[in-house]
Amino acid sequence: MSEDDAIVVKDSNGTRLSDGDSVTVIKDLKVKGTSVTLKRGTLARNIRLTDDAALIECNVDKVKGLVLRTEFVKKA
Numbered sequence: 001m002s003e004d005d006a007i008v009v010k011d012s013n014g015t016r017l018s019d020g021d022s023v024t025v026i027k028d029l030k031v032k033g034t035s036v037t038l039k040r041g042t043l044a045r046n047i048r049l050t051d052d053a054a055l056i057e058c059n060v061d062k063v064k065g066l067v068l069r070t071e072f073v074k075k076a
Contacts, residue, residue, distance in 0.1 A: 012070065056068055
């Protein structure tokens, strides 16, 4: 895959994201399969990009291996 074909991943504000960035959740989100709710302002460090431009993988304090939609995060 060349640089021209690379997937551009952007947060809710249009800022470009890359592997290893930290992001902040911009609204309260219920996590499916658990009783955990991620509160607005929760920090997710060291994100990983996926093959889908709308999804990122991250770890937060309460949940490991979480997949979030980029429309609900902003770069920290």
